[in-house]
Structure formats: C-alpha cells, structure tokens
Amino acid sequence: MAIILGIESSCDDTSASICVNGKIYSNIIASQVIHQKYGGVIPELASRVHQQNIIPAVHQAIADAKIHKNDIDAVAFTRGPGLLGSLIVGTSFAKAFALANGLPLIEVNHMQAHILAHFIDENKPSFPFICLTVSGGHTQIVLVKDYFDMEIVGQTTDDAAGEAFDKTAKMLGLPYPGGPLIDKYAKEGNKLAFKFPEPQIHGLDFSFSGLKTSIMYFVRDRLKDDPDFLQNNLADVCASVQERIISILLNKLKKAAVQFDIRNIAIAGGVSANSGLRAALNQTAEELNWNVFIPKFEYCTDNAAMIAIAGHYKFLNQEFVGQDVAPMARMKF
Numbered sequence: 001m002a003i004i005l006g007i008e009s010s011c012d013d014t015s016a017s018i019c020v021n022g023k024i025y026s027n028i029i030a031s032q033v034i035h036q037k038y039g040g041v042i043p044e045l046a047s048r049v050h051q052q053n054i055i056p057a058v059h060q061a062i063a064d065a066k067i068h069k070n071d072i073d074a075v076a077f078t079r080g081p082g083l084l085g086s087l088i089v090g091t092s093f094a095k096a097f098a099l100a101n102g103l104p105l106i107e108v109n110h111m112q113a114h115i116l117a118h119f120i121d122e123n124k125p126s127f128p129f130i131c132l133t134v135s136g137g138h139t140q141i142v143l144v145k146d147y148f149d150m151e152i153v154g155q156t157t158d159d160a161a162g163e164a165f166d167k168t169a170k171m172l173g174l175p176y177p178g179g180p181l182i183d184k185y186a187k188e189g190n191k192l193a194f195k196f197p198e199p200q201i202h203g204l205d206f207s208f209s210g211l212k213t214s215i216m217y218f219v220r221d222r223l224k225d226d227p228d229f230l231q232n233n234l235a236d237v238c239a240s241v242q243e244r245i246i247s248i249l250l251n252k253l254k255k256a257a258v259q260f261d262i263r264n265i266a267i268a269g270g271v272s273a274n275s276g277l278r279a280a281l282n283q284t285a286e287e288l289n290w291n292v293f294i295p296k297f298e299y300c301t302d303n304a305a306m307i308a309i310a311g312h313y314k315f316l317n318q319e320f321v322g323q324d325v326a327p328m329a330r331m332k333f
C-alpha cells in the first residue's frame with residue numbers, strides 16, 4: 001500500500017493529487033487567471049499566486065481522496081524544469097510537509113511526468129514507445145525505454161509548439177493561453193484556406209520561429225488591404241495555422257517511428273489536448289498501423305496526478321531525495 005501526495009507548481013497551475021497504489025484518487029488544479037490580461041505568464045505573479053493556492057489545493061486533494069493526512073507515505077514534487085519562482089513554492093511546500101510528517105521526498109521531472117501520465121489509466125503503453133511531448137515550454141520526441149529511462153531524440157531549436165499556438169493567438173488578438181481558442185475556432189474553419197511554410201529543419205528537431213514570423217507578416221499584409229480581415233477570416237486563419245503546426249509535428253513523429261522501428265506512439269503535454277492533433281494522430285495510426293496513446297484531457301495540461309503517478313513508480317524503487325534538494329529551472333532527464 002503506497003499513498004503518494006503529488007505537488008505541481010512549475011508554471012501557472014497550482015496542483016495537488018493523491019495517488020493510492022497507482023490509482024489517482026484526486027487531482028485538484030487551481031489555474032491562475034491573473035496572467036490573461038498580460039497576454040502571457042508573469043513569473044513573479046505566478047509564484048505569489050502559488051503561495052496563496054498551494055495549501056487549499058493540498059487540503060482539497062486530501063479531502064477529495066477521502067484519506068487522512070497521516071495516511072500519506074511520501075511526497076512527490078516537481079523539481080523542474082519550469083519557472084524558478086514557481087518551482088520554489090512547490091518544492092518548499094513539499095519539503096516542509098515531508099519534514100513535518102516524517103515522510104520521504106520524491107523529486108519528479110515535469111517533462112517525464114507528462115509522459116508518465118499514460119500510466120494513470122488502464123490503457124498503458126508497453127516499452128519501448130515514442131512520445132511526442134508538446135507543451136508551452138517544450139517540444140520533444142522522446143524514446144521511452146522504461147519508466148525513468150528516457151532519451152530525447154528530437155526537440156525544438158527555438159519556440160515550443162504551445163508557444164507557436166499562444167503567440168499566433170496573440171497576433172490574432174486572442175487572450176492567453178491562445179492554444180485552446182485556436183483549437184475552438186479552427187473547428188469552424190477551412191484548413192486549406194491559407195498556406196503557411198513548413199520549416200526545413202534537420203533530423204528529428206523542430207523549429208517554429210519561421211512560422212511565427214510568416215504569420216506575423218501575413219496578418220500585417222492582410223490587415224493593410226482589409227482592416228476587417230481578421231473578423232471575417234478568423235476561423236480559416238486558425239484552422240490553417242493549426243493544420244501547419246500539426247503537419248510539422250506529425251511529419252517528425254513519422255520519421256522517428258521509422259528511424260527507431262517503433263509503432264507504439266504516444267503524445268503528451270498541453271498541446272496534446274488539441275482536437276486537430278488528436279484526430280490527425282488517430283488517422284495516421286490507421287494508415288501506418290500504429291498503436292496510439294492519447295491522454296485524457298485532464299492529464300494533458302499541467303496537473304499533479306502525473307507527478308503523483310511518477311512518484312508512485314519512484315516509491316516502488318525507494319528513490320528518495322534529501323531535504324537539501326533545490327528546484328532546477330532547467331532540469332535534464
């Protein structure tokens with residue numbers, strides 16, 4: 001019997017979760033709306049709001065799981081990567097909670113946890129598999145050989161896929177975070193209406209900055225000719241941009257599948273909530289006979305359930321860290 005408290009605070013979501021023997025009993029996510037009016041996450045504000053949210057989130061996670069604080073066997077927390085000020089709040093809370101209750105501490109890498117979210121529910125991938133991890137800060141193709149034996153075989157050389165969505169949204173006058181809104185408008189648009197360039201980038205790596213620039217010039221030029229262009233064409237622009245981002249991601253994923261001769265393919269991270277990406281992946285799976293693993297929506301964007309499940313597997317190996325552990329803004333696998 002192992003009960004793990006998971007804590008996530010790497011960016012702008014404060015989250016706490018209880019995992020009992022590998023099953024998620026609660027997953028509380030307090031999202032921070034304050035950043036919306038600034039069009040992006042303000043690190044200083046994020047850490048202040050984590051401070052306010054973390055204790056209520058943990059209380060709620062314990063209450064929802066119908067356990068008692070004293071039943072908890074270990075505390076798992078996101079050590080990195082992420083915003084340092086945000087990570088400090090979760091790490092300090094986890095350390096204090098562990099110290100006060102005489103519990104072991106488990107450090108978790110946020111990017112590994114996104115991938116390990118696939119082990120929350122019944123349909124678990126078998127090793128090895130390839131995971132495309134696409135979030136606001138990262139775009140990675142990861143060769144997953146075991147729970148904690150992962151190799152990044154491709155990654156972005158500039159912006160992340162989530163950033164491409166969010167920055168496009170900003171150029172279109174949409175609030176932060178723009179990814180879900182582009183997804184929403186794209187559903188009513190024609191994805192073939194406008195053509196955006198595909199970057200020519202070597203191997204399994206990605207680049208999104210050229211696409212961002214081309215969208216910026218496209219919007220500027222169209223608005224010059226027609227000031228109402230965005231009002232009248234928003235859905236088509238969203239659908240066309242989304243289509244290009246998806247094709248960039250899937251082309252590299254196909255390349256990786258061939259290169260490593262692996263047909264177990266997963267996606268993870270905030271952008272894996274994108275309905276266009278999910279549909280395109282399912283279609284590719286049919287064409288290429290892949291076994292695909294797509295997380296439930298609540299486990300795509302940042303959440304502590306993925307930290308708790310990662311903590312569960314580390315607990316089985318008794319992989320603990322000491323009270324001297326410090327957060328790491330840039331944390332490698």
Ligand code: KG4
Pocket residue numbers: 011134135136137138161162163165166177178179180183269270271272273274275300301302
């Ligand atoms: O994994 P995540 O919650 O946080 C990071 O670790 O970065 O990912 C957040 C990113 C944001 O860029 C957000 O716009 C994007 O995921 N995102 C989406 C969708 N839902 C969230 N992008 C496209 N379509 C969505 N439905």
Ligand code: ZN
Pocket residue numbers: 110114135136269270301302
């Ligand atoms: Zn994330």
